[in-house]
Amino acid sequence: MRTAGPDGDTAGPWQRLSDGRARAEGPAPRHGRAALLRLAAWFEEADPRAAHEICAAAFAVYGATHLGGPCDEPAGATVSWWQAPLASVAAARLASALPAEPARDHSAQRSRLRDAAESSAHWRRSAAQELRRVLAEPTGDDSRIRLSDPAMEVLMELLTAALGSGDATRRPVSAGDLELGVRLHVRHDPQAAIALRASGGDLNLDGLRLRVTAFDAADETAGTPGTDPDDPAADEAGSALPIAREA
Incomplete structure (x- = not known):
């Protein structure tokens, strides 16, 4: 115009x-x-x-743009959308809309994780059986023991837990793994020395005797010198701390 x-x-x-x-x-x-x-x-x-x-x-003040479609009561151009009657309009798919991405299949990843967990559990059980066999008897004054890497890892876990549970110089301590079914008993002896060998490294322990039993085995505290606080030998037994030396 x-x-x-x-x-x-x-x-x-x-x-x-x-x-x-x-x-x-x-x-x-x-x-x-x-x-x-x-x-x-x-x-x-x-x-x-x-x-x-x-x-x-x-x-740039233009008239309102209304959604077209069939409606029982047509709304005028000046009617607010808030007050206009409702109209049922089917949702239209945009021609340029991208197709929905299908859900990713993680079954292969779950299978790999499950296999890795089962493999790790198998090696840990084998390591526990190795410790039961090698350390079935208390270590001597100068023990030299060869272990596999998994067995050394399990032994280090048990040894850390046992030494952290109490003072090994005053009384024997122990730590176990219920899932593996083993328990490590640690007793202080100033004359004892242990050399643990593995492909990943060596560990030398001075002043300790080790023994691995079943998980439900009792602590070896009975009849051990230095376990009674009132025993004069307790102070002498607790005077020296065990030494761990990594070779």
């Missing part, structure tokens, strides 16, 4: 706002008080329909 402007031309609202033509004084200003006065003059001389077009062109 083309309407006559204040200067008599027939340019449309969009062309008026974008046109740089003006009267003899020069280009029309686009900002500031002069631009607002020029726009106000257009509003004053325009008819209602042209005024709406000028307003939409100047301030």
Whole structure:
């Protein structure tokens, strides 16, 4: 639609706002008080329909866009969507929408993790049986023992737990693993020395005697010198700490 402007031309609202033509004084200003006065003059001389077009062109104030579709009570263009009657519209799939990504299959990963856990449990059970066989009797004054790496790992776990449960210089201590069914007994003896050998490294223990039994075996405290706090030998037995030296 083309309407006559204040200067008599027939340019449309969009062309008026974008046109740089003006009267003899020069280009029309686009900002500031002069631009607002020029726009106000257009509003004053325009008819209602042209005024709406000028307003939409100047301030981007357009009519509401309504969702089309069948409805029992059609809503007018001026009705707010909040107050308009509801219309049932089927959801339309966008032509450019990407297909849904299928769920990833993690069965292979779960199988690998399960196999790794079963393999680790198998090696730990074998290591526990090796300790039961090699350390079935208390170690002597100068014991040299060769262990596999899994057996050394299990022994180190049990030895750490046993020495952390109490003072081995005052009374024998022990620690066990219910799942593996083994228990390590540790007793202090200043004359004892143990050399543990494995492919991953060697460990030398001075002042300790080790023995591995079934998990439910009782602690070896009865009849051991230095286990009674009132026994004078207890102070002598507790005077020296066992020494662990890693070769």
